[in-house]
Amino acid sequence: MLHGLFERLGPLGVTSLEELVGLTRQVDPQRRRKRHLAAHVPHGPGVYVFRGPGDEALYVGTSTDLRARVRSYFTAGEQRSRMTEMVGLAQRVEALPCAHDLEASVRELRLIAQHKPRYNKRSRFPERLLWVRLTDEAFPRLSVVRRVVPGPGTVLGPFADRRAADAAVAAVHEALALRQCSGRLVPSASHPACALAGMGRCGAPCTGAQSADEYAATAAVLTAAVHADPGRLCAPLLGRVDRLAADGRFEDAAVLRDRIAVLVRALRRRQRLAQLAEVPELTLARPDGAGGWALAVVRRGRLVAAGVAVRGAPVRAYLQQLKTTAETVAGPEGELAASVEETELVLRWMEKPGTRLVEVTGTLACRTPGTGPLRGFLALVDAGRAARDPFADGRSLGTRARPDRVTGGRTGHGGPAALASRV
Numbered sequence: 001m002l003h004g005l006f007e008r009l010g011p012l013g014v015t016s017l018e019e020l021v022g023l024t025r026q027v028d029p030q031r032r033r034k035r036h037l038a039a040h041v042p043h044g045p046g047v048y049v050f051r052g053p054g055d056e057a058l059y060v061g062t063s064t065d066l067r068a069r070v071r072s073y074f075t076a077g078e079q080r081s082r083m084t085e086m087v088g089l090a091q092r093v094e095a096l097p098c099a100h101d102l103e104a105s106v107r108e109l110r111l112i113a114q115h116k117p118r119y120n121k122r123s124r125f126p127e128r129l130l131w132v133r134l135t136d137e138a139f140p141r142l143s144v145v146r147r148v149v150p151g152p153g154t155v156l157g158p159f160a161d162r163r164a165a166d167a168a169v170a171a172v173h174e175a176l177a178l179r180q181c182s183g184r185l186v187p188s189a190s191h192p193a194c195a196l197a198g199m200g201r202c203g204a205p206c207t208g209a210q211s212a213d214e215y216a217a218t219a220a221v222l223t224a225a226v227h228a229d230p231g232r233l234c235a236p237l238l239g240r241v242d243r244l245a246a247d248g249r250f251e252d253a254a255v256l257r258d259r260i261a262v263l264v265r266a267l268r269r270r271q272r273l274a275q276l277a278e279v280p281e282l283t284l285a286r287p288d289g290a291g292g293w294a295l296a297v298v299r300r301g302r303l304v305a306a307g308v309a310v311r312g313a314p315v316r317a318y319l320q321q322l323k324t325t326a327e328t329v330a331g332p333e334g335e336l337a338a339s340v341e342e343t344e345l346v347l348r349w350m351e352k353p354g355t356r357l358v359e360v361t362g363t364l365a366c367r368t369p370g371t372g373p374l375r376g377f378l379a380l381v382d383a384g385r386a387a388r389d390p391f392a393d394g395r396s397l398g399t400r401a402r403p404d405r406v407t408g409g410r411t412g413h414g415g416p417a418a419l420a421s422r423v
Helices: 002-012 017-023 029-038 066-072 081-089 101-115 162-175 212-227 231-246 250-277 315-324 340-350 372-386 415-422
Strands: 046-051 057-063 092-097 130-134 142-145 155-159 281-287 293-299 302-309 356-361
Touching: 029 066, 029 081, 029 092, 046 066, 046 101, 057 066, 057 081, 057 101, 066 092, 101 293, 101 302, 101 340, 130 162, 130 212, 142 162, 155 162, 155 250, 162 231, 162 250, 212 231, 212 250, 231 250, 231 372, 250 340, 250 372, 281 315, 281 340, 293 315, 293 340, 302 315, 302 340
Parallel strands: none
Antiparallel strands: 046 057, 046 092, 130 142, 130 155, 281 293, 281 356, 293 302
């Protein structure tokens, strides 16, 4: 009888226990009929793209097992309403096999940035990231911009939104007496000083009270914090948090603490990106779990080649072929050749336990002292946020792809009594 039941499940496309369990749940018949879209999808790591009626990209995703992941969209295990809508529009699934998980993640980012699929929420608009730049003039000021010009300069970020950028700017202004007025400044003794100068939060270079050299020394503190040492910038801010807390001004202390945390994270992010931006080429290797090696060639933060040297194959010879056919990066030396998110993917892959650094052209080094001494502060901030509401329920609410219908006081699944018992 069991074998007979299995034969009856075959025409429904059920070939695994997971699919059998999913069959017992509520599944839209229209979605189930589209299971054939996954028939040609291979196993292994890679990227999948759901294509719409006009062959436009609806959704881009990645998985270590393409076939299993794509097939899951046609089972009851997928309860997200947006994905149900997307599957209803999909006409075909494009599969792009990759050598390993890093290549799949990078290709996913690039495809999302290129096609901007409407059902992807993350990484659709990398061009909308914000940066805080110290302007290039005699009396520089902080400016929030969307694009930065490659070359020397003091740039902080990137930031996901304007609120985070403004919080970092406010933290810097709390520590340094940089001018906050806009426009080019021409010092004049007849120029009236602003209110910030009266409060001691600006050196009033507009009145000639502060020379260009004195102002440059103040701006140099921010430059040093961005490139290597944030101690002189953050120490007075942390001291002020302690004083506010000691005076019982806990709300003001919390606001300043959060601003400092945003600033420190931006400094840390910038310094980590600079590590790879300055390396012309490096080669990484990780065990693939089958006796071989997953290889990645990175140039100035951009993944330019990826492959797998299977067990028993000469790794050095294969690696040389991989580097010969690798992508050639463009742009000035010392600047990132990839998006920020792609470089951070490479950094996380490089820092995983088991990853080996095979070859390096140039110097790969962390700036010292960097933001390392401030890790304890960030840990306390994160712990404080977690304990802020000990009774909060962090579980996400699940959604049903097809809610129960109510007709004439009765539901489509057993009436009010059955609905009450499920609730």
